[in-house]
Structures are given as structure tokens and as C-alpha cells.
Amino acid sequence: MRQVRVLDEDRMEERAVAVRDQALLDTQRAFDGVASAYDRSNADNPTLCEMRRRTLAEVTGHVPAGGRILDLGCGPGADDEALARAGYRVTAIDWSSAMVEETRKRIARARLQDRVDVHHLGIQELDRLPPSSFDAACSNLGPLNCVPSLADAARLIGDRVRPGGVLVASVIGRICPWELALYACRGNWVRLRVRFARHSVPVPLAGGTVWTSYYTPGEFERTFVAAGFTRVSLRALGVFVPPPYMDRFAARHASLIARLRRLEDRVGAWPGIRVWGDHFLMVLRKA
Numbered sequence: 001m002r003q004v005r006v007l008d009e010d011r012m013e014e015r016a017v018a019v020r021d022q023a024l025l026d027t028q029r030a031f032d033g034v035a036s037a038y039d040r041s042n043a044d045n046p047t048l049c050e051m052r053r054r055t056l057a058e059v060t061g062h063v064p065a066g067g068r069i070l071d072l073g074c075g076p077g078a079d080d081e082a083l084a085r086a087g088y089r090v091t092a093i094d095w096s097s098a099m100v101e102e103t104r105k106r107i108a109r110a111r112l113q114d115r116v117d118v119h120h121l122g123i124q125e126l127d128r129l130p131p132s133s134f135d136a137a138c139s140n141l142g143p144l145n146c147v148p149s150l151a152d153a154a155r156l157i158g159d160r161v162r163p164g165g166v167l168v169a170s171v172i173g174r175i176c177p178w179e180l181a182l183y184a185c186r187g188n189w190v191r192l193r194v195r196f197a198r199h200s201v202p203v204p205l206a207g208g209t210v211w212t213s214y215y216t217p218g219e220f221e222r223t224f225v226a227a228g229f230t231r232v233s234l235r236a237l238g239v240f241v242p243p244p245y246m247d248r249f250a251a252r253h254a255s256l257i258a259r260l261r262r263l264e265d266r267v268g269a270w271p272g273i274r275v276w277g278d279h280f281l282m283v284l285r286k287a
């Protein structure tokens with residue numbers, strides 16, 4: 001009887017690993033498929049540009065120029081180029097080989113190869129990099145929402161950042177007021193509930209699937225505290241301003257959006273407000 005139970009547990013474990021690996025593959029393929037057009041679509045989206053500006057400002061505000069930065073889920077390398085130009089030494093990693101190729105080309109075009117190393121590596125594979133080798137890690141616009149286990153990722157990141165170093169992460173949150181309003185108006189209750197799932201969910205991306213886990217700032221912080229970090233700051237990104245995918249609405253209402261952006265600038269870090277938003281931006285320090 002005991003032997004049967006052990007066999008069942010082994011089979012369940014194997015199945016869990018297979019499901020996890022398939023999800024990672026789906027996500028990789030989805031990002032491979034959009035890599036060549038990704039940078040242009042980001043650069044053309046003012047909301048995304050503003051979110052990026054904020055994340056980079058946190059990095060440069062916490063890490064002196066010349067510091068070593070690990071970029072987790074670098075995409076096509078916009079942040080890596082900006083950070084290298086600002087005098088940092090960057091190690092950029094991404095799970096999508098096509099994104100890695102885009103970053104390599106971009107860094108070569110900018111002649112910044114001496115300041116940026118690019119690796120085809122998943123966050124879940126960070127143990128392939130040497131421990132305690134970075135002054136900071138950053139992750140912009142949601143790569144940490146795509147890892148199979150946030151607790152494992154937190155531990156791996158914690159091992160790579162030196163004591164006293166920081167993690168700057170922009171993460172897709174659970175409570176996005178514009179999204180709730182949008183899908184409530186459309187009566188689309190299934191879509192409205194997506195961000196509240198307790199497990200990772202399949203999110204369509206240009207014909208592919210990105211397996212995505214959503215977090216409240218509290219859930220995210222607790223996971224990183226368990227890995228030896230403490231929170232330094234938190235602010236909402238996209239609490240009054242609509243999420244990046246509502247770009248056509250934003251373009252039609254440019255002066256309203258400009259006012260909302262100013263409001264978000266002023267109060268986005270206030271308690272009660274900072275826990276909402278399309279994304280949140282958290283800075284954590286390694287003990």
C-alpha cells in the first residue's frame with residue numbers, strides 16, 4: 001500500500017515538472033514570436049515609455065554609476081543600452097533566444113559590448129551565474145510574472161546580489177482599476193477575474209501563450225522577504241493612467257491622460273494607492 005502511494009507521488013511529481021516545462025516552452029515561443037517587433041511597439045507607446053523611465057530612475061537612484069547590474073528578462077535590450085550609456089556594467093539575461101539576439105544586435109550597434117554581456121538564460125536557471133556578483137538586479141515590465149516559482153526566483157536572485165545590493169522590479173499587479181472598469185462595462189466577467197487567479201494563467205500574445213502569475217505587492221514582498229530582502233519603496237504604475245494596451249483610448253484623450261499622469265506622479269506612492277495599478281514598482285534591499 002505504501003509503495004503504491006510512493007509511486008503515485010512520483011507520478012504526480014513527474015506530471016508537475018512536465019506541466020511546468022511545457023508552460024516555460026509556451027512562454028518562450030510566444031516571446032520569440034514577437035521579438036523582432038517588440039522594441040518598436042514599446043517605443044511607440046507613451047505609457048510604456050513612462051513606466052520604463054520610472055524603473056530606470058529607481059535603478060540610477062540606488063546604484064552608483066559603474067555598478068554591476070543584472071537585468072532579468074531583458075527583452076530587446078532598451079534598458080541595457082540606457083544603463084550602459086549611463087556608465088553601468090550590465091549582464092542581461094532572457095529566456096527567449098530571439099529577444100537575446102535583438103539585445104545583442106542593439107548593443108553591437110551602440111558599440112557597448114564592453115559594458116554589456118548578454119546571455120540566453122531563464123531566471124529559473126540563475127544558478128549558472130556566480131553568486132554575490134551584482135550590486136543590483138532589475139526586472140522591468142513583468143518577467144518575474146513568468147517564472148514557474150517566485151520563491152525559487154527570489155532565492156536565486158538573492159544569491160546573485162551582494163549584501164546591501166538592491167532589486168528594482170516592475171511587476172504586473174492584481175488590481176488594475178481601468179481593467180476592472182473596462183471588462184465590467186463589457187460584461188466580460190471571465191476576463192475581469194483573470195488577475196485574481198491563485199495559479200499561473202495562459203495569457204494570449206500574438207497567437208502564442210504567456211503563462212502569467214499575478215501578484216499583489218504584499219504577496220511579492222513576502223516572497224522576497226523570505227529570501228532575505230527588505231522593502232525600500234513601492235509605487236503604483238498605471239493606477240490613474242490606463243494600462244499600456246489602452247493606448248488608442250489614451251491617444252484620443254491626451255489632455256486627460258496628461259493630468260492623470262501628473263496626479264499619479266504625485267500620489268502613486270501613497271499608502272492605499274500604491275497597492276493598486278496595472279504594474280507596481282518595488283525596490284528591495286538584500287540584507
Ligand SMILES: C[S@@+](CC[C@H](N)C(=O)[O-])C[C@H]1O[C@@H](n2cnc3c(N)ncnc32)[C@H](O)[C@@H]1O
Pocket residue numbers: 027028031032042072073074075076077078079093094095096099121122123124139140141142143146147148
Ligand atoms: C514584457 S517583456 C519585458 C522585457 C524588458 N524587460 C523590457 O522592459 O522591455 C518580458 C520579457 O521576459 C522574458 N521572460 C519570460 N519568462 C522568462 C524567464 N522565465 N526567465 C527570463 N526571462 C523571461 C520574455 O522573454 C520577455 O523578453
